[in-house]
Amino acid sequence: MREGRQGLLAELERRGVTRREFIRFCGAMAAALGLPGGASAQIAGALRTAPKPTLVWLEFQDCAGNTESFLRASRPTVANLILDTISVDYHETIMAAPGTQAEEALARVVAESRGQYLAVVEGSIPLADGGVYCCIAGRTALDIAKRVCGGAAATIAVGTCATHGGIPGAAPNPTGAVGVGEAVPGLRNLINLTACPMNVENLTALIVYYLTFKQWPPLDAERRPLFAHGKLLHDACERRAHFNAGEFAEAWGDEGHCNGYCLFKMGCKGPVTFYNCPTIRWNEGTSWPVQCGHGCIGCAEPRFWDRMTPFYGHLPLTPGIGADIDRVGLAATGLVAAGFAVHGVTSYVKRAAERELPAEKSVPPPDRKGNGP
Ligand code: SF4
Numbered sequence: 001m002r003e004g005r006q007g008l009l010a011e012l013e014r015r016g017v018t019r020r021e022f023i024r025f026c027g028a029m030a031a032a033l034g035l036p037g038g039a040s041a042q043i044a045g046a047l048r049t050a051p052k053p054t055l056v057w058l059e060f061q062d063c064a065g066n067t068e069s070f071l072r073a074s075r076p077t078v079a080n081l082i083l084d085t086i087s088v089d090y091h092e093t094i095m096a097a098p099g100t101q102a103e104e105a106l107a108r109v110v111a112e113s114r115g116q117y118l119a120v121v122e123g124s125i126p127l128a129d130g131g132v133y134c135c136i137a138g139r140t141a142l143d144i145a146k147r148v149c150g151g152a153a154a155t156i157a158v159g160t161c162a163t164h165g166g167i168p169g170a171a172p173n174p175t176g177a178v179g180v181g182e183a184v185p186g187l188r189n190l191i192n193l194t195a196c197p198m199n200v201e202n203l204t205a206l207i208v209y210y211l212t213f214k215q216w217p218p219l220d221a222e223r224r225p226l227f228a229h230g231k232l233l234h235d236a237c238e239r240r241a242h243f244n245a246g247e248f249a250e251a252w253g254d255e256g257h258c259n260g261y262c263l264f265k266m267g268c269k270g271p272v273t274f275y276n277c278p279t280i281r282w283n284e285g286t287s288w289p290v291q292c293g294h295g296c297i298g299c300a301e302p303r304f305w306d307r308m309t310p311f312y313g314h315l316p317l318t319p320g321i322g323a324d325i326d327r328v329g330l331a332a333t334g335l336v337a338a339g340f341a342v343h344g345v346t347s348y349v350k351r352a353a354e355r356e357l358p359a360e361k362s363v364p365p366p367d368r369k370g371n372g373p
């Protein structure tokens with residue numbers, strides 16, 4: 001961690017962030033992290049003097065979607081200014097230095113800031129055939145990850161490729177693509193900020209948590225931060241009342257779809273996805289996919305491309321609830337809803353992982369206007 005010349009707040013003030021905006025941001029971060037109200041003052045106090053973290057960003061087998069999320073600012077907010085004020089010493093896509101100069105910058109951070117810098121990894125790491133399918137400056141992705149992540153204070157894997165192998169790792173996985181945690185076992189402080197892509201609000205919250213408390217937040221079994229992955233998406237969805245009432249969209253553009261009814265029958269995987277998408281949303285909190293009328297495809301869950309497909313087939317029902325989907329919603333109060341959430345999640349994910357689960361019903365995907373064929 002590089003000592004900041006004057007801390008993050010001084011940098012933000014130079015960029016025109018008012019005290020009111022800063023305090024509002026700290027409150028929003030406390031809420032995103034699931035901390036009590038008083039924590040916003042603690043966050044504000046810590047950020048006033050926090051040193052600028054040094055960060056290097058590695059890209060391997062990826063689409064740069066997480067970089068796009070990182071750079072997504074359409075207007076300057078405190079959040080993206082916070083990310084701007086991080087010392088990004090290496091990032092292939094955005095750095096000005098080319099070739100040898102760029103590689104020297106990376107080598108300098110690894111040599112001079114050992115144990116202090118943050119390594120962000122985007123993209124999967126191919127292990128097949130000695131890792132030849134992804135090489136940068138003559139080194140394999142695996143070699144680079146071992147060297148750079150091995151010397152970092154923490155490794156933050158962003159997006160489903162870096163966390164779980166991603167689309168390159170989908171069956172039959174010809175390059176042997178895996179996430180960084182599987183490629184380099186035993187990394188200290190590995191944090192998986194998954195989803196496709198990760199939401200930059202969660203990256204900001206993660207860094208703010210670290211700067212404030214000088215430690216990393218609690219993680220789940222997948223090493224995902226609980227503040228982002230601790231709750232079912234289904235439980236925070238604004239269409240949940242329609243699910244409980246048995247009101248479902250049956251086809252793209254039908255009356256139920258137009259009325260904002262539940263998208264379960266259209267393939268929504270919200271009941272088996274642990275993520276804070278409905279609360280942090282996208283594009284600076286403007287909206288999120290389910291609000292826009294498309295079901296969740298479970299992108300925040302491990303191997304969602306294999307386990308959540310077909311995307312337009314609805315989840316199987318819980319034994320005991322029966323095959324009449326309309327009765328699920330009508331009966332879904334209290335214990336029934338909880339039973340669906342718990343039993344449905346475990347049985348579906350387990351069986352889907354074993355590739356045993358044909359969808360009970362599939363619907364065609366929407367056309368570009370949102371209508372079925
Ligand atoms: S099934 Fe999907 S659309 Fe329906 S309430 Fe759950 S998350 Fe929302």
Ligand code: SF4
Nearest residue numbers: 277289296297298299
């Ligand atoms: S709604 Fe679901 S699939 Fe879409 S971004 Fe959110 S978690 Fe991912």
